Amino acid sequence: MATAFLLKDRLFPPAFTLADWAREVKTVCDKDYAGTLSAIHRSNTCMDAFLSAVSEIDKPSERRWKELQVIMHAAANDLEVLAGEERKLKRRFEKIKRPEERRQEVEEFIEKVNQLSRLDVAYALEIHDVANGSLDEGNKTHEQYTEERYKLLGRIRQLLKALGVEQCHP
Secondary structure (H helix, E strand, C coil): CHHHHHHHHHHCCCCCCHHHHHHHHHHHHHHHHHHHHHHHHHHHHHHHHHHHHHCCCCCCCHHHHHHHHHHHHHHHHHHHHHHHHHHHHHHHHHHCCCCHHHHHHHHHHHHHHHHHHHHHHHHHHHHHHHHCCCCCCCCCCHHHHHHHHHHHHHHHHHHHHHCCCCCCCC
16 A cells, blocks of 8 residues: 555656745745845945946046946946846746746746846946946936836746745845
């Protein structure tokens, strides 16, 4: 009889549930949260310095321009590190089996994390371009970038909550 139950479990494993998925996502978040949080803080600190520097761009001296370039490149570099942490989370989330009953929402969640990472990389590249003296009319303003980023973060948080994950917010 015990053999029959073992065979049944091996041949017909129980369905992977939303609770199973949420538990695995929480494990990923717990494991990677410190690195992601550190990258967020570093990025915010450099971004604050960047925004302060940008307010002085009007007509800086050549020496001051060199200082501003260093600040802008540092902000862009830290934003790229943050995007790397986001991509790492996305890859780990992708490896988790999807519960069939909420597959579409899980896929949307993973795609939103991917979009967040791409947004951060794109903005970092724009900051590098500005620091290198290339001003493109198509560049996002910081306000546009921030609005788009917060919109993505809001949707990610909404999806996580709906999927039973309350503690992991990239």
